[in-house]
Amino acid sequence: MTRRGPRGTRQAVAVLAVALFAACQQELPTAQDPDLVPIDVTTVEVRLSFSEFAEAARVFEGYGRASELGSAFVANQFGGDLDAATLLRFGNYPSVAQVLDTTGTTRPDSALTFLSGRIVVRLDTLSSIHSGPVQFTAHALSEQWDGVTATWTSAIDSVGVNVPWSTPGGGALTPVATGTWDPAQGDSVELVVDSAQVAAWGDGLDLTRGVRISSEDPGTRLKVNSALFWLETLPSINPDTLIEVLANNEAFTFIYDPRPPVAADELRIGGTPAWRSVLDLDIPEILNGPVDLCAEVACPVTLSEDVISFAALRLTSRATPASFMPSDTLSLDLRSVLAPDLLPKSPLGPTVVGLVGEILVPELFGPQAGTVIEIPVTGLIRDIVRGETVTGEAMTNSIALLSLFEPLSLQFVSFDGAGAPAEPELRLILTFSNGIGG
Amino acid sequence: MTLRPVWSCLPGILGFAFAALPTPLAGQSFVGVGAFGLPIEPLDARSLAVGNLGIGLRGLELSATDPTAGAWVPAPTVGASMQPTWGDFTLGSDTGTSNWTRFPLIALAYPVISLGGTVTLSLGEALEQRWVAEIESVNDLGGVGVPSTDRFESEGGSSVARIGWIHRIGTSVAVGVQGGSYVGRLDQSFTRTLDSLAVGGNIQPFVAGGAWRYGGKTLSLGVSGQPTELIHVAGSVEWSTDLEATPQNETEGDVRKFGVPMKLSVGATGTLTPRIHLNASLRMQDWSGVDGLLRTETSDQSLSYGIGVEWRAIERDTRSIPLRFGYRSVATPYKVDAENLTESAVTMGLGFNLLEAQGVRLGWLDVAVEKGSRTSLSLDESFWRATFTLGISGF
Known part of the structure; x- marks a missing residue:
């Protein structure tokens, strides 16, 4: 018995390698004859x-609630019966603003004087239905209301607490500004508020403060993407200059009527x-x-x-x-x-x-x-x-x-x-x- | 047509390398789809290359079909075969190709000198049922024609695990007995997938399936001898109980039984010159009276035969390379289109006898190549089949 020769080994390995390679492709025969299928x-x-x-x-x-929608509506007899209004409540006015002084240096100014304001209402023009320019009116609210739960009939509609408006739709209202939105001019309308009303809304502890924005033109339904209150301010550092600061929104919701059964x-x-x-x-x-x-x-x-x-x-x-x-x-x-x-x-x-x-x-x-x-x-x-x-x-x-x-x-x-x-x-x-x- | 990823054959490769895994059940034919599938010859590459039917081949060390093969091996011997096959078919108007690799035979012979015999173990393929039907049709659903694709896949088959004893009588006669048990499994599944665009989306395919486990017993007796130094003869008879397919898991239906007729085999090898050997083999198995074949008509033919030549073309002291040629004709159990179906093949091959001592192989790699066909009126299958057998003795 002798040692196996290297040539024979190489041959065997080569043949085996070919065999293993050949074994690596597998394909079943596949026919299209329905008679082969033994199942009905x-x-x-x-x-x-x-x-x-x-x-x-x-x-x-x-x-869900209207206040969770992230947008609001304004409507006037749309479809014959739908009325809707947007309600806003602003937070405390800013106490400090960065102001450019007379030397050209920006400094904080905490002695601000608020002169007037403007509410800028931005609309979703694609989702709004109207026939032309729309007249907007801003009313000051005068009754305590909840920015989360308010509805057309209730100023507060929370668990166990329901306080109706004195008059459905926001209670007693005081007109404070008007403005006309012309669709041809853009997607926003400005409602200018005078200094007296600005001062009245400056009390952050007043739970009645708020503004109701509505449409005066019947047959309109407008979607409000945002409403911002810009305050015209006189800084103490540079009294020759007017600046605008933004009052934060504390509530942004809408109320509507009717709610169809x-x-x-x-x-x-x-x-x-x-x-x-x-x-x-x-x-x-x-x-x-x-x-x-x-x-x-x-x-x-x-x-x-x-x-x-x-x-x-x-x-x-x-x-x-x-x-x-x-x-x-x-x-x-x-x-x-x-x-x-x-x-x-x-x-x-x-x-x-x-x-x-x-x-x-x-x-x-x-x-x-x-x-x-x-x-x-x-x-x-x-x-x-x-x-x-x-x-x-x-x-x-x-x-x-x-x-x-x-x-x-x-x-x-x-x-x-x-x-x-x-x-x-x-x-x-x-x-x-x-x-x-x- | 189903393509499997390359890595899917890794278990098979490992199984071949270690020769320790059970024989995977594989097949690739539409023969016997309505019955128990296509019978497979559990033969090694040397037998296939000379057209032999697994009986009467002189010097055959390992076999699942010859109960006396391995009678004269001097040392424990093990071998395994791997068989890649490439085929194409015509079924009615369908044509297609297939290729698959099976492991038709793993066998071991263990001489027990003190008892004058040899213990044999083998696992050889018996039947295979691996094929796919894929049909596209249009279903009328609510007045709308909805295309669908039906896919029926059959995967599995059976093997026979055998254990045997060969007893040597004198210096040239051996008798053998083998007991066997069918093992294996058949999985079939049907899937109908509707066109989601026609229906409207969110379609769930309809799936039906079944699984069966095969069982049954076999018993083989055989005898072989050398009347002269130039002739080796062998014969065997094999009985089988019904091949039973038992439903598994939630598969509905009763146990199905297929009759397997007795098989008589004889073969002989004659020495023409010291380096050229002629062999012939014959098998009788009458399938005409068997029961249990669904949707399939049994064949009238019962005779299979093979003949071939082995020429030790290169012969050295411890190595040789024999060349082999042959022809084989095997009767299948079925008729197709009322016509008996026969598998015939021209065969050839060679061996690498890597280590020989006194005419006994101790390490070898045999290779066989067959070009064959199965033909009827509507079914025409042809194939190239290679077989590789690696054997080691005296481990």
Whole structure:
């Protein structure tokens, strides 16, 4: 027996290397012959009426406040009945300002004299509805009010405390300034306030201080992006010069009237405070119809999550009152209700319509009212049928329709609800098979 | 057509290198898709290269089909085979390609001198069911035509794990017995995916699947001998219980049983010159009466045969390189289009006998290349198949 020769080893290694390389590509034979498939599969579409897939529809309101919107509104008989006004409260006036003295040096000046002021109202021109220049009026408020909770009827509407205005819409008012916004000139209007009113608003302890900004022209609805109070100031360091300093906003909100009631056969989302619509589902475990289904498969059939290839909620849009007609797109969100017993304060599950929601264009709730909007909810319906999420968390049978953010806008949108001519439908695409025979 | 990433074969490569893993169950044919798949010859590269059916090849150290192979190995011997295959097919109007690597045989022979015999162990492929059907269609859903893609994937097969004993009688006769057990698994899945654009998004594919575990027993008896110094003959008979496919997990349905008929095999090797050997082998297995084949008609033919030549082209004191040629015709259990289906192949190969002593191989690498086909009216499969066998004796 002798040592193995190096040439033989090299040959063997080379052959083995080729073999291993050849083994690295794998590809299954793939044919397109239906006869090869040992399973019968049928896919059918089923539409369940509201009574077939749901028990009830409920609308809840009160989510969010006008002061949380980040913008405000001014309206005058818009759509025939909508009045809205923006309320502002300024904080303490600045006590120190950086002033350029006569030598050209910037120094702090704490002995300021406030002469007059101007409220600069900046509008969202794209979301505002008007027919031309608009006359604005600023009124001084005279009653204590809460910048967070004030409504058209209540100066304070907090938990356990409700103080109505003496007159709905802001109580007793004193006109302090007017101004005209010309859309052709820009997006802002100035309301000049005299020195007496500036001095009156200078008391930071006065809880009645505030200004109400409204429109004098009927048929207008204007969205206010911001309202700033600039104070004309005489510094002590350089008395020959006037400077402007900004008074901080302590409150920026709006009040409006009326707040339209919800019809019994209506689903509503959006608005400020926002409405949510909740559907209590009762998805059948067994399907014994409709006729189209039973014509394709042997009824009754079990509706399990495995057979649900697609599910979508079909809603029919309803015309929104003109005064609350959307002027921009609205994003609809749909989530599961985690604790229906706690409604309207139940926590909600994660969104099932994506980060941007289901985009609804305003025309759907005006000229195109009656359009069917289909919201894919396949994963949600499969979870409900399964009784838990894919990660094992318990599911309830209630789902909530809401705007992507609350509040998102003064405007709201509506759909036909239970009992309406076009009730919600559940569209299902189901796939059934007889199982793989092996 | 399914492409697997390169790294996916790493476990297979390691399995080959260490020759310790069970034989992966692999296949690539549409033969037997409605039954239990395509029978596989669990042979080493030397047997394949000379067209042998795994019986009667002189000096064969390891085999899953010859109960007396390895009777005369002087030391513990182990070998493993790897078999990459490249194929193309025509099925009706479909055409396509495939390639896959299987490990058809891992075997060990362990002489027990004190008892005058040898213990054998082997794991050899038996059946394979690895194929895909992908069908595109249009479904009428609510009056709208919605395109869909159906994909059916079959993956798995069975092997036979055998343990045997060879007893030497005198200096030229051996008898052997092997007991075997079917092992393996079949996974099949169906997926229907609807066109999300046509439906409206958020589609979940419909998935149905099933898994089965194979079971069953085999028993083989064999005898071999050398009537003269120039001739080696061997024969064997193998019985098998039904091959049972037992549903696993949540798979519905009963245990399915496929009848496996008795297999009779004979073979012989004749020495034409000291360096040229001729071998022939024959196998009878009548599938016509078996039960349990779904959607498939059994074949009338029962005879398989192979013939080949081995020429020790280069021979040194401790090394040699034999060249091998052959032809093999194997009857499959099925008819396709009412026509018996036969697999035939022209074979060739060579061996690198890296270390030999007194005519006994102690280390070798055999290579076989086959060009074969399976043809019927609607199914035409052809393939190039290479087999590499690495063997070591006296470890």
